[in-house]
Amino acid sequence: MLDANDLTYMRDALDLLMPDTCSILSKTVTNDGAGGVTETWATATASVSCRVDFTSGMMPIAGGAVQPFTKLELHVPYDTTINADNEIVWNGNTYRIEPASLQSWQTEKVAVIHAV
Secondary structure, eight states, X not given: OOOHHHHHHHHHHHHTTOOEEEEEEEEEEEEOSSSSXXXXXXXXXXXXXXXXXXXXXXXXXXXXXXXXXXXXXXXXXXXXXXXXXXXXXXXXXXXXXXXXXXXXXXXXXXXXEEXX
16 A cells, blocks of 8 residues: 555656646636527636647457547646546647546546547
8 A cells, every 4th residue: 555655756756747738728608698608618727737648549340440549648637626527728729528537546637638
């Protein structure tokens, strides 16, 4: 079992592997006065340390065929406030977090993201 010192060491080591920053956006929904709603995205947290990993490969599909895929994984510090309702701005592009993909291992949070 990890003690507090081990966990602190691991968190500090992973922070060194986050060379970029991103902004976490949150959505506000307001009534537009005409029976609909207006969504507005604003920065909830700016300059969050992060790393985005690109994973690619081949995925089997029907009939024995395969299809190429690319997956992006966002890594942020373990104590970052983030969930699947947020969007991310990284490297000038906006990304959505895939529902149910966010995981925390007490050392970092990892989420699968895709372009908006």
